[in-house]
Amino acid sequence: MKKVVLAYSGGLDTSCAIRWLKDKGFEVICFVADLGQGEDFQKIEERGLAAGASKVYVKDLRDEFIKDFIIPALKANAIYEGKYLLATALGRPLIAKYLVEVAHKEKAEYIAHGCTGKGNDQVRLEVTATILDPKLKVIAPLREWEFKSREEEIEYAQMHNIPIEVTKKKPYSIDRNLWGVSIEAGILEDLDKEPPEDAYLITKAPTGLSSYPKYIEVAFEKGVPVKVDGKKMKLQPLIALLNEIGGAYGVGRYDLIENRLVGIKSREIYEAPAATILYIAHKELESLVLDRETAHYKEILSLKYAELIYYGLWYSPLKEALDSFMEVTQKNVTGSIKLKLFKGSCVAVARKSPYSLYKKELSTYSKEDTFDHRLADGFIKIWAMPFKGQER
Numbered sequence: 001m002k003k004v005v006l007a008y009s010g011g012l013d014t015s016c017a018i019r020w021l022k023d024k025g026f027e028v029i030c031f032v033a034d035l036g037q038g039e040d041f042q043k044i045e046e047r048g049l050a051a052g053a054s055k056v057y058v059k060d061l062r063d064e065f066i067k068d069f070i071i072p073a074l075k076a077n078a079i080y081e082g083k084y085l086l087a088t089a090l091g092r093p094l095i096a097k098y099l100v101e102v103a104h105k106e107k108a109e110y111i112a113h114g115c116t117g118k119g120n121d122q123v124r125l126e127v128t129a130t131i132l133d134p135k136l137k138v139i140a141p142l143r144e145w146e147f148k149s150r151e152e153e154i155e156y157a158q159m160h161n162i163p164i165e166v167t168k169k170k171p172y173s174i175d176r177n178l179w180g181v182s183i184e185a186g187i188l189e190d191l192d193k194e195p196p197e198d199a200y201l202i203t204k205a206p207t208g209l210s211s212y213p214k215y216i217e218v219a220f221e222k223g224v225p226v227k228v229d230g231k232k233m234k235l236q237p238l239i240a241l242l243n244e245i246g247g248a249y250g251v252g253r254y255d256l257i258e259n260r261l262v263g264i265k266s267r268e269i270y271e272a273p274a275a276t277i278l279y280i281a282h283k284e285l286e287s288l289v290l291d292r293e294t295a296h297y298k299e300i301l302s303l304k305y306a307e308l309i310y311y312g313l314w315y316s317p318l319k320e321a322l323d324s325f326m327e328v329t330q331k332n333v334t335g336s337i338k339l340k341l342f343k344g345s346c347v348a349v350a351r352k353s354p355y356s357l358y359k360k361e362l363s364t365y366s367k368e369d370t371f372d373h374r375l376a377d378g379f380i381k382i383w384a385m386p387f388k389g390q391e392r
């Protein structure tokens, strides 16, 4: 019998996909990735088996997700179109990596996923799988099957005794992991309307929050966050804590009209409290310790790095080369940043580092000034020389 490994979430689409693939003559093995979406994995496993899977693998990938995906993205200051800290996009290559691994273990020739033909995620999963094992074949039931609506799908599920959650139609499509939440569809498709409060999962509405700011201090070692308020923490609890604090202060909400890889513009709401705090703090520390040329050049490469993540090219030669560049820039990114959280905003207010390139005796306007002002004269003359007497 042909075997397929399906990326399974426990939701309606992938549950129906199990049955649909079985009807096409496949033995279906499910793979469930725990990326910190906070679901009941026992229940998901049971549901997969009840829907007809022969086996359900559940794997806790949270530490690997943080170490090998989130941290490199943080070191690179990766942000897509100025607002998206890439939670969903970063998770896909990791899921694909394990689909391939399980396929090898199970000697399956096929992998499958529950993405539609309009999104970025199908591209990310399939490109990654192709890079890691070009011989594997991919099936995307949602691109092929005959259901025209969610109602038809529910009918199919009921007809085949596929256990689904009998809640009323979910108003949004949500993807969540420990780095953030992506929310789209429903009323959010009307661009002239402000997203309703019920669209947000992990952040409080900034209006009506405490009129007192909250200060937190984040310490980094070589670009990696290591402490919050002086307390050493492992990355998983550190991120969880910042999500909690940031969320309570309404930090990390974004409303983005984004350019998808497949040429469509779409609107997505993002929540990323911890990612926002860490991104801001990390950039602030770099301002202190990176020289001008490296800092400016890095900005250009950050943009490219974010695009590569968004485009599903995590395992590409360019991304690997950029990682080497980013790693070199992190050598002195050690120190701490104090941030002020207030009604949805997050700003760095104080900073220190043993590698700080700031020299107060040079920048000061007080009598402590040691800068030799006379040197400026020659510098400016030479700087302007190429432009002297040029036609205008």
Ligand code: ARG
Pocket: 088, 089, 120, 121, 173, 174, 175, 182, 183, 184, 268
């Ligand atoms: N637009 C985001 C991306 O392409 C998130 C996609 C998934 N969003 C969702 N609500 N299911 O990375």
